Amino acid sequence: MADPRPLDAVRLTLMQDVLPIGLALVERVRRGGAAGLVETLTTSADPFQDLRTEGEPGARELRDRLDQVSPGLGNPVMQVSVEVDPVAPEPAADDRAELQRVLTRIDDQLAQLRELMAS
Numbered sequence: 001m002a003d004p005r006p007l008d009a010v011r012l013t014l015m016q017d018v019l020p021i022g023l024a025l026v027e028r029v030r031r032g033g034a035a036g037l038v039e040t041l042t043t044s045a046d047p048f049q050d051l052r053t054e055g056e057p058g059a060r061e062l063r064d065r066l067d068q069v070s071p072g073l074g075n076p077v078m079q080v081s082v083e084v085d086p087v088a089p090e091p092a093a094d095d096r097a098e099l100q101r102v103l104t105r106i107d108d109q110l111a112q113l114r115e116l117m118a119s
Helices: 005-044 047-069 095-118
Strands: none
Touching: 047 095
16 A cells, blocks of 8 residues: 555655664764774664664754654654454353343342341
8 A cells, every 4th residue: 555645654664764873874874984884884784773762862852852842743643543353252152141140149139138127
């Protein structure tokens, strides 16, 4: 099924995936220059996951600040569709028998109360 709002999907991808990596890249270049960035990309088994993990706290803070400016700007609100299938419980065969036993017990207790109140 095609996404009815492709720009929202792109924005979500940018905020969730690209922003943390970008912030980590900028921080690595700021701290170690181009050599630090190249080292990150060549020495790690999964450099993008490492960068995403490293940049996530800063990205979360930036998204929260954007949400303070305008709700939904930093953490996009995504439309979802929820459906609930009603499940009708099938009565068990002994439910009627159990109900009858409980009703009989209640009736007996009411009779005892009536006798006590009459005395």
